Amino acid sequence: MSDTEHPTHDIDILQGLRPADRMLAAQGYWDAFARKLRYPLGPECKATAFIGRVLDPGHAISAIARDGTFLGVAGFKTPDGAFVGGGLRDLAAVYGWVGACWRGIAVSALERPCESGVLLMDGIFVMPEARGRGVGTALLAAIERRAAEAGLARIRLDVIDTNPRARALYEREGFKQVATTSLGPLAPVFGFSHAAQMSKAVRQ
Numbered sequence: 001m002s003d004t005e006h007p008t009h010d011i012d013i014l015q016g017l018r019p020a021d022r023m024l025a026a027q028g029y030w031d032a033f034a035r036k037l038r039y040p041l042g043p044e045c046k047a048t049a050f051i052g053r054v055l056d057p058g059h060a061i062s063a064i065a066r067d068g069t070f071l072g073v074a075g076f077k078t079p080d081g082a083f084v085g086g087g088l089r090d091l092a093a094v095y096g097w098v099g100a101c102w103r104g105i106a107v108s109a110l111e112r113p114c115e116s117g118v119l120l121m122d123g124i125f126v127m128p129e130a131r132g133r134g135v136g137t138a139l140l141a142a143i144e145r146r147a148a149e150a151g152l153a154r155i156r157l158d159v160i161d162t163n164p165r166a167r168a169l170y171e172r173e174g175f176k177q178v179a180t181t182s183l184g185p186l187a188p189v190f191g192f193s194h195a196a197q198m199s200k201a202v203r204q
Contacts, residue, residue: 011071011135012064013142017057021070024127025060026052028072029084032125036160036190040106050094054086059122061142063135072126074139076146079114083122109186112158119147119202121157140173147202155200160192167196175200 017025026048030037034044041047060083063071075083091100114120121143126135147155157175159167175198187193 010066011133011138012066013138014062014064015146017055017060017062017073018064018070021062022055022057023048023052024070025055025062025073028125028127029055029075029123031128033123035162036110036192038191039189040103046094050086050090051084053094054084054090056081056083056085059083059085061139061146063126063130063139065130069130070127071130071133071135072124072139074124074143075122076143077112077114077120077122106189109183110190115156117153118199119143119150119152119155121155124157136169137173140169144200144202148204153202155202157198158195159198161194161196162192167198170198173200 029051030047059076059081061074088100088104091103177196178199179197181195
């Protein structure tokens with residue numbers, strides 16, 4: 001992980017994820033996305049164990065308070081990996097082989113392919129006690145810097161129809177809806193019906 005970059009008031013932005021923050025990040029990710037992951041990854045104790053096992057710090061940008069408190073993460077996906085990845089063996093290590101097989105099929109329904117010239121976000125969350133401090137905005141700005149440094153033209157993310165607060169943040173930061181994905185009969189499994197695909201041009 002690199003040194004602190006681009007501090008924002010009392011928030012420091014770090015490339016990567018500190019080892020001490022790994023399980024905090026796993027819990028924060030679960031808390032943010034439990035609604036859509038509760039069936040394929042629940043119960044919570046196993047979900048956080050699995051997420052903590054597969055988190056890739058190389059695909060993360062962290063927000064840290066000046067006193068060292070972990071505030072949140074923006075994850076991203078590349079052809080080389082994702083913030084939350086893992087495979088069948090990782091699932092089996094937590095859920096057993098039978099549980100791993102059906103969970104792997106369910107999770108694959110949420111997979112999104114990378115596109116040339118596009119940074120694909122793989123989850124962003126702010127710890128509950130840090131909300132309202134501009135952490136999400138700082139993380140999105142850091143993601144845009146990362147995309148610009150990589151020479152990418154756009155940032156893409158998906159936001160589900162049951163999360164209007166997140167969508168409002170993305171719209172304030174310049175993201176526009178470009179498509180809608182419907183889960184159809186899988187909606188009851190994941191707890192949402194549609195996801196808006198949102199995109200933003202990267203300022204070079």
